[in-house]
Amino acid sequence: MKIVACYKIVPDAQDIAVRFDGSLDLERSEWIIGEYDLVAIEAATRLAEVSAGSAVLLSAGGKELTDSKLIKSALSRGAQELYCVVDQAVANADAFQIASVLAQALKKLEYDLVICGEGSSDLYAQQVGPLLGSLAGVTTINAVSKIDIQGNAVIVERTLEREVEVLQLALPAVISVTTDINLPRIPQLKDILAAGKKPVTIWSVSDVGALPPSNVQTVSTRAPSSIERQQVIYEDASEENIKKLALDIKAAR
Amino acid sequence: MDFKKTEEQELLLESLRTAYQRANLEEYFKACDRDHVFPEKAVAAMVDAGIPSLGIPEEYGGTEVDLLTQVMVAEEAYALGWPSLCWVNYSTEVDDILTFGNKQQQESVLNYALRGIKPFTLGFTEPQAGSDSAAMATTATKRDGKVYINGNKTFNTSADRAPYLLCVARSGINENPYKDFSMYLFPMDRPGISIEKLDKIGNNMCGTFEVYLKDVECDPSDLVGEEGKGFYQLMKNFEIERTTICSANVGMARCAYDEAVRYAGQREQFGKPIGSFQLIQEKIVDMRIKIENMQNMLYRTAWKRDNGQSISIDSSLLKRYTGQAAFSVIDDALQIMGGIGYVNDCRISRLWRDQRVYRIMAGTEEIMVHTAGRALLKEAL
Numbered sequence: 126m127k128i129v130a131c132y133k134i135v136p137d138a139q140d141i142a143v144r145f146d147g148s149l150d151l152e153r154s155e156w157i158i159g160e161y162d163l164v165a166i167e168a169a170t171r172l173a174e175v176s177a178g179s180a181v182l183l184s185a186g187g188k189e190l191t192d193s194k195l196i197k198s199a200l201s202r203g204a205q206e207l208y209c210v211v212d213q214a215v216a217n218a219d220a221f222q223i224a225s226v227l228a229q230a231l232k233k234l235e236y237d238l239v240i241c242g243e244g245s246s247d248l249y250a251q252q253v254g255p256l257l258g259s260l261a262g263v264t265t266i267n268a269v270s271k272i273d274i275q276g277n278a279v280i281v282e283r284t285l286e287r288e289v290e291v292l293q294l295a296l297p298a299v300i301s302v303t304t305d306i307n308l309p310r311i312p313q314l315k316d317i318l319a320a321g322k323k324p325v326t327i328w329s330v331s332d333v334g335a336l337p338p339s340n341v342q343t344v345s346t347r348a349p350s351s352i353e354r355q356q357v358i359y360e361d362a363s364e365e366n367i368k369k370l371a372l373d374i375k376a377a378r
Numbered sequence: 379m380d381f382k383k384t385e386e387q388e389l390l391l392e393s394l395r396t397a398y399q400r401a402n403l404e405e406y407f408k409a410c411d412r413d414h415v416f417p418e419k420a421v422a423a424m425v426d427a428g429i430p431s432l433g434i435p436e437e438y439g440g441t442e443v444d445l446l447t448q449v450m451v452a453e454e455a456y457a458l459g460w461p462s463l464c465w466v467n468y469s470t471e472v473d474d475i476l477t478f479g480n481k482q483q484q485e486s487v488l489n490y491a492l493r494g495i496k497p498f499t500l501g502f503t504e505p506q507a508g509s510d511s512a513a514m515a516t517t518a519t520k521r522d523g524k525v526y527i528n529g530n531k532t533f534n535t536s537a538d539r540a541p542y543l544l545c546v547a548r549s550g551i552n553e554n555p556y557k558d559f560s561m562y563l564f565p566m567d568r569p570g571i572s573i574e575k576l577d578k579i580g581n582n583m584c585g586t587f588e589v590y591l592k593d594v595e596c597d598p599s600d601l602v603g604e605e606g607k608g609f610y611q612l613m614k615n616f617e618i619e620r621t622t623i624c625s626a627n628v629g630m631a632r633c634a635y636d637e638a639v640r641y642a643g644q645r646e647q648f649g650k651p652i653g654s655f656q657l658i659q660e661k662i663v664d665m666r667i668k669i670e671n672m673q674n675m676l677y678r679t680a681w682k683r684d685n686g687q688s689i690s691i692d693s694s695l696l697k698r699y700t701g702q703a704a705f706s707v708i709d710d711a712l713q714i715m716g717g718i719g720y721v722n723d724c725r726i727s728r729l730w731r732d733q734r735v736y737r738i739m740a741g742t743e744e745i746m747v748h749t750a751g752r753a754l755l756k757e758a759l
């Protein structure tokens with residue numbers, strides 16, 4: 126089976142500082158692979174291993190994407206090859222634009238299954254996977270918590286609120302996986318060394334198609350404001366205290 | 379000159395940090411330290427991440443990498459809080475056996491090293507032969523095609539867990555002791571071997587033992603390297619050992635520094651963070667200078683060795699300097715913590731107990747003067 130895993134690079138959240146006006150200072154943040162996308166890469170790699178198939182990586186973004194350490198980091202996790210669409214316009218693109226560019230790039234690749242993370246680690250809109258599937262015109266499923274291969278069939282599970290849905294996918298398909306599907310491997314030195322030798326293909330947007338206009342206007346990006354700790358202690362879980370807690374929370378909002 | 383780590387080194391260090399954080403080791407190490415048990419679970423996490431394979435040739439299932447990268451990885455682990463004398467990458471043992479061992483010895487030693495198991499405890503120290511290694515009196519006597527080992531070794535690190543003893547003994551073939559020592563590698567479960575645990579003030583997670591050898595039967599093929607060249611081989615071992623163990627000095631100092639500086643920024647007295655007092659800032663600055671110096675010296679020594687240059691002087695300078703500098707950094711870190719630093723719940727107290735031995739073992743800081751001092755004078759002539 127031919128599998129494609131999509132990933133996005135994001136600023137390392139650990140080092141994002143909040144300025145006093147609530148705006149974000151990314152100066153000290155290094156670019157890393159989104160943590161939800163590491164799960165998608167791992168799912169693709171494991172599936173390729175059990176199906177004796179192949180796993181390749183696909184990403185779209187600004188020129189940071191071609192940083193050789195980031196490329197080695199991506200390829201040290203088991204996939205054979207990397208494709209990326211690099212353009213400064215894509216760096217600030219919205220979810221629809223990214224999904225469009227990825228869908229255009231997918232046309233150049235052979236695939237049975239595309240795996241996305243459940244959302245990006247920075248914006249977490251959970252849009253790109255479902256948009257990509259519908260733009261590509263293939264089966265589109267999100268919230269996948271398990272993937273099984275039985276013969277030629279791909280069976281997935283979705284853990285819903287009250288039930289576990291078990292579905293057989295009509296291929297090709299684009300799925301988004303949840304974080305409980307696996308624990309991403311830790312690359313060993315031999316994987317890191319091998320990653321430097323794997324093929325990387327870099328396209329511009331015009332190589333794959335064109336960037337559609339954006340439908341989203343970002344007005345501002347602000348960290349949620351925090352309030353002082355109230356230091357209220359409720360002695361026990363009596364009916365009265367619970368009511369009081371609820372009232373206090375409502376009053377604080 | 380390029381002080382930047384390679385991308386491969388940076389990614390490897392990231393993998394190490396991920397493995398360390400995932401294993402959730404802080405409370406575990408505290409319990410192991412309190413109960414005097416070896417941190418098996420932590421070692422297993424590192425084995426899963428492939429760390430012990432660093433520096434072992436590919437034909438033995440490892441990943442070849444320079445000594446510089448090996449010491450960097452070890453240093454980073456100690457900086458995260460890894461306990462002293464428990465590191466999983468047995469660079470010294472691997473180097474010893476690759477340099478002097480025969481094919482069969484290499485296979486078994488490297489196989490243990492690959493699994494994060496200390497392959498052998500080194501036996502040079504004896505009750506009457508500490509700094510003066512030439513005073514070793516353990517004998518290797520040939521009889522009926524066999525070799526019989528008799529003597530008493532002491533301060534043997536991990537003699538309870540290591541499958542082998544690398545024993546330095548007199549062969550009785552030369553009056554001159556320097557030309558009479560030979561090294562033998564044999565399993566610790568051979569008849570005639572008994573051990574007794576020493577009760578130390580620190581390094582609780584790693585046991586240290588006396589080893590008694592009574593008519594231990596060896597095969598001539600248990601010889602490591604050449605007969606009569608044991609002393610020379612021991613000196614070569616020391617160059618590597620003194621370099622690799624110093625990654626613990628740098629890493630443990632960093633560990634203590636990081637915690638103390640964070641604390642200095644938070645702890646308030648007299649209405650201000652204690653870090654705003656210049657007496658505390660002076661400590662922090664001097665600690666940082668020592669850390670930078672130690673790190674530079676460590677990396678340069680490893681780099682020289684990787685580039686085929688002699689490190690016989692460098693390894694002595696490195697061991698003397700980092701042993702003392704790390705001790706002073708950790709001591710200052712404890713001072714910055716105040717009373718909290720002196721309780722076992724604070725990690726710095728463990729570092730303070732454990733690091734002290736690095737000024738003694740593998741050659742005392744006085745002996746480093748003895749080895750490097752003469753060589754430096756000779757170099758000047």
Ligand SMILES: Cc1cc2nc3c(=O)[nH]c(=O)nc-3n(C[C@H](O)[C@H](O)[C@H](O)COP(=O)(O)OP(=O)(O)OC[C@H]3O[C@@H](n4cnc5c(N)ncnc54)[C@H](O)[C@@H]3O)c2cc1C
Nearest residue numbers: 500501502503508509533534535738739740741742744745
């Ligand atoms: C925790 C621990 C683990 C160890 N692990 C091992 C191991 O695995 N295998 C092993 O073989 N050994 C091991 N050792 C032993 C260690 O290497 C010795 O303790 C060390 O070499 C010093 O020897 P000594 O203790 O006999 O001290 P001594 O040699 O008796 O020295 C006592 C003091 O005299 C000083 N001194 C001695 N000679 C001179 C001189 N010429 N000039 C100036 N000062 C001098 C010393 O520096 C020291 O301060 C370990 C020790 C410890 C504490």
